[in-house]
Amino acid sequence: xxxxxxxxxxxxxxxxxxxxxxxxxxxxxxxxxxxxxxxxxxxxxxxxxxxxxxxxxxxxxxxxxxxxxxxxxxxxxxxxxxxxxxxxxxxxxxxxxxxxxxxxxxxxxxxxxxxxxxxxxxxxxxxxxxxxxxxxxxxxxxxxxxxxxxxxxxxxxxxxxxxxxxxxxxxxxxxxxxxxxxxxxxxxxxxxxxxxxxxxxxxxxxxxxxxxxxxxxxxxxxxxxxxxxxxxxxxxxxxxxxxxxxxxxxxxxxxxxxxxxxxxxxxxxxxxxxxxxxxxxxxxxxxxxxxxxxxxxxxxxxxxxxxxxxxxxxxxxxxxxxxxxxxxxxxxxxxxxxxxxxxxxxxxxxxxxxxxxxxxxxxxxxxxxxxxx
Numbered sequence: 001x002x003x004x005x006x007x008x009x010x011x012x013x014x015x016x017x018x019x020x021x022x023x024x025x026x027x028x029x030x031x032x033x034x035x036x037x038x039x040x041x042x043x044x045x046x047x048x049x050x051x052x053x054x055x056x057x058x059x060x061x062x063x064x065x066x067x068x069x070x071x072x073x074x075x076x077x078x079x080x081x082x083x084x085x086x087x088x089x090x091x092x093x094x095x096x097x098x099x100x101x102x103x104x105x106x107x108x109x110x111x112x113x114x115x116x117x118x119x120x121x122x123x124x125x126x127x128x129x130x131x132x133x134x135x136x137x138x139x140x141x142x143x144x145x146x147x148x149x150x151x152x153x154x155x156x157x158x159x160x161x162x163x164x165x166x167x168x169x170x171x172x173x174x175x176x177x178x179x180x181x182x183x184x185x186x187x188x189x190x191x192x193x194x195x196x197x198x199x200x201x202x203x204x205x206x207x208x209x210x211x212x213x214x215x216x217x218x219x220x221x222x223x224x225x226x227x228x229x230x231x232x233x234x235x236x237x238x239x240x241x242x243x244x245x246x247x248x249x250x251x252x253x254x255x256x257x258x259x260x261x262x263x264x265x266x267x268x269x270x271x272x273x274x275x276x277x278x279x280x281x282x283x284x285x286x287x288x289x290x291x292x293x294x295x296x297x298x299x300x301x302x303x304x305x306x307x308x309x310x311x312x313x314x315x316x317x318x319x320x321x322x323x324x325x326x327x328x329x330x331x332x333x334x335x336x337x338x339x340x341x342x343x344x345x346x347x348x349x350x351x352x353x354x355x356x357x358x359x360x361x362x363x364x365x366x367x368x369x370x371x372x373x
Contacts, residue, residue, distance in 0.1 A: 008037040008269040013180060021177035021188050024264075025162035025213065031268035032160060033118070039269050040160075041120045055156055056233070056299070056338060057096045062310065062328040064099020067153070069309040070359050071100070074151050074229050075108055077353055082109055085150030085228075089115040089142070089221075090157030094125030101132045112136045115145065142220045152221050153231040158282070159274045163211040164194055165252065170204035178265060185265035198281075200243065207250045208243060209275045215285045222289040227350035229294065229357075230286075235341050236277025238296075238370050251276035279345055283370045286347045294346035295360025296370055300333050302344045306359035 012030050016022055032039045056063045075084045091097050091114045104110055112132075116122045117140050129136050139145050165176040167189060173196050174189035194212055202208075221230055236242065242251070254261040256271035264273055283293055307329060314322045332338050346357060356363065363369075 006037075008034060011037070012178075012185070012268060016178070016180055021179040021190065023175065023177055023193055024165045024187075025211075027178040027185075027265070027268070028162040028273050032162075032273060034269065035118060037269050038118075039272060041118050042269060043120075056332055056342065057092070057099070057155070059331050059338075060324070060328040061099040061102065062325050063332060064096050065103035065310055066303055066307045066329075067096075068100045068103030070231075070306045070357065071110070071151055071153075072105060072108055073358055075110070077351060077357075078149060078228060081149060083149070084108060084110045085113060085148035086110050087113045087115065087145065087148060087150065087152040087224075088154070089152065090154045090160070091116060091125055092121065094128035096155060097125070097136065098129050098132060101129075101135060110150075113145065113148075114138050115140075115142055117141060142217075142224060145224050147224050147226050149227045151229040151231060152225060153229075153233070155233045156235070158211075158214050158217070158232060158234050158277045159236065160272070161211055161213045161217060163209040163213070163252070163275050164192075165250070166192065166196060166199065166208055166210060168202040168204055168206040171201070173199060176207075185268075187265070198239070202245065203248070206245075206248050208247070209250050209252055211275070211278065211281070214277070215281060218282055218285045219289055222286065222291055222347075222349075225291075225349050228348065229351070230291065230347040232277075232282065232345045232347075233299070233342055234277045236279050236343060238372065239278055239280035240372055242276060242278050242280075277343075279343060280370050282345060291347040291349055292351065293370070294348045294351070295356050295363050296343065296345050297360055297363035298340050299338055299342040299344065300335055300340060301362045302359040303329065303333055305361040305363075306357075308358065 008030065012022070012027065030038065035041055071086055075081070078084065086100070088097055097112060097114060101112060112135055114125060114136060116125060116138055122138055166173050167176055173192055175192040176187040177190045178185050179188040180186065194210060196210065199208070252264065252273070252275040254264050254271045254273050261271060279296060286293060310325070310329070314325055344359060346360060
């Protein structure tokens, strides 16, 4: 008799039976990151037309080329060290890493490291990066990464870190845990298990997210950076906008086959789960751990500033390749597509320069935007 293979529903249900209702953060951790059955370990976790969602990488190699130019500027601001580390986390299938390596000038002595705990994703990355064999190294965790000088960057990583769901009762807050009723996963409001002191009173039913995992993650990255930068690209808001009274339903969402699904508890492992990033919380964590805030802006303004070397290379008589690159850049810049959906936060350690990085030369005052009440 063949034994039935375990599925994620059964594993989560067994954990609830053994320990009681789970925080949504724990449910999300299992649904996305289980090493064999989680969404990111599955073949369906792909970006672009054949996947579940689009990112800036889906538009083509232009995004990686612009980032490569921004990293080259960072290298120069570190006085052109003989070794410059580029560390990527959340590399998906490695397409962005390949685009960046294609765009880096040969004279920049960069080493490229990917932090990847999932073996299925690492296999895809190794295939994608075949033409750069020997230039890329991998670590399973941040703990295994040696201290480095250079830049750590992530593109749409923080939005996928597990978060807790909170719902206002009108005179307090409850945390939505995951239990089981009639064989189905359901939300159960319980006493919060995390610090909720930053949440202001809201009307009954107001739902939002808190992501302490992001603060822990940034603390770990900061502990590895000796000198250089941390660059985050993601969708999210400063705290005043993220927790605005009008945002009554929060920002958490699920996506499958480019469609937004309404039930985050159904079919764990079969879809992406995400919520917008609290950039103010990240900025506060950065300051606590000795990092400077270099800049904060939306994708439109970041790319307008950082794409000047690319635009210079596209000058002259037009041809098909140049036109394609310009169209891709316009898509990334357009305020109704990606230009205002994504934001960039740059942090630094040991950098002394009065001028902002190119990507932030057109940004507003970073303190005004991030810390306004």
